Amino acid sequence: MTDYALEALKAKRAEITGAIARCHADIQRLSEELEHLDATLRLFAPDFVAESVLPKVFTPPKSWSKRGEMSRAVLSILRIAKGPLSTREIASMVVQQRGLEVTSEITNIMTRRVGHVLRDKRDKGVVRSIEETGLWLQWEIVR
Template sequence: MSDIALEALKRKRAEITGEIARCHATLAKLSADLEHLDGTLRLFAPDFVAESVLPKVFTPPKSWSKRGEMSRAVLSILRVAKGPQSTREIALQIVAQRGLEGDPGIVSIMTRRVGGVLRDKRDAGLVRSLEETGLWLQWEIVR
């Protein structure tokens, strides 16, 4: 094996073992914090059973996006559009693409997210808004 590859593998191993050490330290701190919290709870409720409180697990909402996913979806919709599109029209297309239910709550959340992406992209000079179109801003890609 070449020296360059060997050094790269050693460097990667060092990164991984460092991350494992950080995770162990975080786990130890969380365990100590939990013990202290359980002790405090027992002061106020001596018959408290810690296992009766179930862990709270984070579950992202259905409309959740990974980093950059919303921007890519919005820009791809604008690229293939025949003309300017409103924020709501783009949001409805994204809801349909993802197979989400078109209930007003999801559409409202998606419209706000699309609006945020469009404002950021307007500031970056990638899209422009046509403001004389009435209630909803119309958006198009800058060509």
């Protein structure tokens, strides 16, 4: 029995060291590309200081969700709702649940995201929209 575990651990180690080697190769390739770019910049601007250009770091906004998080939030709100809710009402509840600052910009972003989730779940038969004569569709869980 330990032979199987030992072989599995060896295979996992080989997988991890392979991933590390690929990362090192990527770093090497990117370093060479950066050197070439710096040399090209010095052709056009001989007094160029490469360190004067700060790295561009991507930080996602706080309103972003991880995979499936938005769907779970929307469906849990609809499950405990006493009746049908509009897209905007659901979006407002998601904003409150996540502890985000309630602004019109955040509410509009969340309304679009909630609407996308609801349309996707409607296509899969999980929720249904109720035709209302208002601005927003009313949504409920299919029971």
